[in-house]
Amino acid sequence: MRQNLQRADNSLLSYPIREVVIIGKKLEKLGDFSMIWENIGDPVSAGETVPKWMHDVVQEQVASDKSFAYTETQGAIAAREYVLEHFSDKKKCTVEDILFFNGLGEAINKVMNNLPKETRVLVPSPTYPSHATAESMHAGCSFISYSLDPSNDWEPDVDEIENKIKYNDHVVAILVINPNNPTGSVYKKETLEKIVAIAKKYDCFVIFDEIYHHMVFDGVKTTLLHEIIGDVPGISMKGISKDIPWPGSRCGWIEVYNAEKDHDFKAFIEIILLNKMLEVCSTTLPQIVLPHLYDHPEYPAYLQSRINKYQKRADEACEFFSQIPQVRVNKPKGVFYLVVELLDCPRSTLDSVNKNVRLNLDELEKTPQCLNNNTDFQFSYELMGSEGVCVVPLSGFGSTINGFRMTLLQENDELFTETLIKIGRGIEHYYQ
Numbered sequence: 001m002r003q004n005l006q007r008a009d010n011s012l013l014s015y016p017i018r019e020v021v022i023i024g025k026k027l028e029k030l031g032d033f034s035m036i037w038e039n040i041g042d043p044v045s046a047g048e049t050v051p052k053w054m055h056d057v058v059q060e061q062v063a064s065d066k067s068f069a070y071t072e073t074q075g076a077i078a079a080r081e082y083v084l085e086h087f088s089d090k091k092k093c094t095v096e097d098i099l100f101f102n103g104l105g106e107a108i109n110k111v112m113n114n115l116p117k118e119t120r121v122l123v124p125s126p127t128y129p130s131h132a133t134a135e136s137m138h139a140g141c142s143f144i145s146y147s148l149d150p151s152n153d154w155e156p157d158v159d160e161i162e163n164k165i166k167y168n169d170h171v172v173a174i175l176v177i178n179p180n181n182p183t184g185s186v187y188k189k190e191t192l193e194k195i196v197a198i199a200k201k202y203d204c205f206v207i208f209d210e211i212y213h214h215m216v217f218d219g220v221k222t223t224l225l226h227e228i229i230g231d232v233p234g235i236s237m238k239g240i241s242k243d244i245p246w247p248g249s250r251c252g253w254i255e256v257y258n259a260e261k262d263h264d265f266k267a268f269i270e271i272i273l274l275n276k277m278l279e280v281c282s283t284t285l286p287q288i289v290l291p292h293l294y295d296h297p298e299y300p301a302y303l304q305s306r307i308n309k310y311q312k313r314a315d316e317a318c319e320f321f322s323q324i325p326q327v328r329v330n331k332p333k334g335v336f337y338l339v340v341e342l343l344d345c346p347r348s349t350l351d352s353v354n355k356n357v358r359l360n361l362d363e364l365e366k367t368p369q370c371l372n373n374n375t376d377f378q379f380s381y382e383l384m385g386s387e388g389v390c391v392v393p394l395s396g397f398g399s400t401i402n403g404f405r406m407t408l409l410q411e412n413d414e415l416f417t418e419t420l421i422k423i424g425r426g427i428e429h430y431y432q
């Protein structure tokens with residue numbers, strides 16, 4: 001090419017949840033075994049059957065010509081009205097404040113990329129990688145973060161948030177993921193109120209990723225942004241990938257709060273909308289289907305049965321890992337993941353299934369991802385090559401803490417128990 005086609009900041013691009021799959025697929029082939037995929041939060045690909053009533057609802061809507069047309073750029077009005085009525089608050093939001101995207105992934109990118117380069121969003125660590133990567137790509141350097149504290153149920157370190165904002169006036173927003181991926185925590189209302197108060201004090205806005213707002217275990221209550229936002233400018237992010245669950249629909253949205261209260265924030269939101277106009281609109285079908293799915297008489301029981309299943313998995317996994325001295329777990333309060341911390345994690349190896357797998361692992365372990373301060377990438381690769389289980393290293397979620405995230409999605413009881421045993425054996429041998 002007559003010019004270099006590589007952007008200087010390409011090294012910041014990363015999405016470990018899927019990157020491990022490329023490595024895992026290669027190891028499967030070299031070792032001639034079937035991997036147990038514990039990396040991705042897709043209930044359907046993990047084996048959950050989509051109920052017949054859902055297929056029927058989609059078929060009914062696809063039969064309408066309307067589902068073949070564009071929608072307004074903000075999204076189908078019926079979908080926005082539904083969201084406003086059921087997930088937001090009419091006193092604080094209108095249909096004009098709701099904007100649909102092709103998946104929340106797109107919303108994350110649009111929000112981050114429309115900010116001026118010099119402004120920063122403070123993201124949690126660990127975090128869902130799309131947020132951190134979008135933030136660093138927009139800024140052209142590494143993301144800046146605040147810690148979630150494993151010794152305090154993975155709650156955000158509020159003092160750290162305040163300090164990082166106080167001493168860096170490039171920070172314009174705080175990102176909160178609640179209920180949280182990857183940790184499974186559901187934050188206390190007081191913590192969230194403190195974060196909103198910090199945003200107010202330093203003239204910042206808040207972004208609350210609430211895509212898991214329905215996925216909370218029995219007895220746990222999640223506080224939504226609109227309940228505590230007051231007059232602070234803010235964005236709530238939600239979608240249908242996890243709770244319907246229809247991740248392949250690529251359907252998510254933002255609810256904007258208090259845009260009228262801040263001139264700069266309002267102008268920023270208008271630019272996001274203008275930017276979305278370049279794509280005309282998001283895919284119509286899932287938006288048209290959305291109210292019919294959430295409103296279906298079978299939906300509440302279906303959602304509850306899924307939550308019960310994840311809670312049962314969480315109980316079993318926490319009980320299992322609590323017997324292993326080299327790890328620490330916090331029992332999730334929701335979502336469908338578990339983070340297992342690897343305490344004083346060594347840089348070690350496991351017996352690989354064959355020589356080709358070993359040679360491949362030896363090469364992988366010379367890469368920068370394995371040679372940085374964290375040792376959990378190496379653990380994850382070794383676990384794939386010996387026990388045939390694919391988990392995501394915690395440092396892939398922008399964390400300095402060693403560990404991994406597994407899902408609680410496995411449909412088959414025996415296979416879930418077997419997966420735990422394989423991981424447990426991998427940990428035991430890795431530390432020997």
Ligand SMILES: Cc1ncc(COP(=O)(O)O)c(C=O)c1O
Binds near residue numbers: 209240251
């Ligand atoms: C916290 C969080 N935000 C956003 C997303 C992206 O969701 P979507 O499928 O709507 O792009 C995910 C997906 O796993 C997620 O876990």
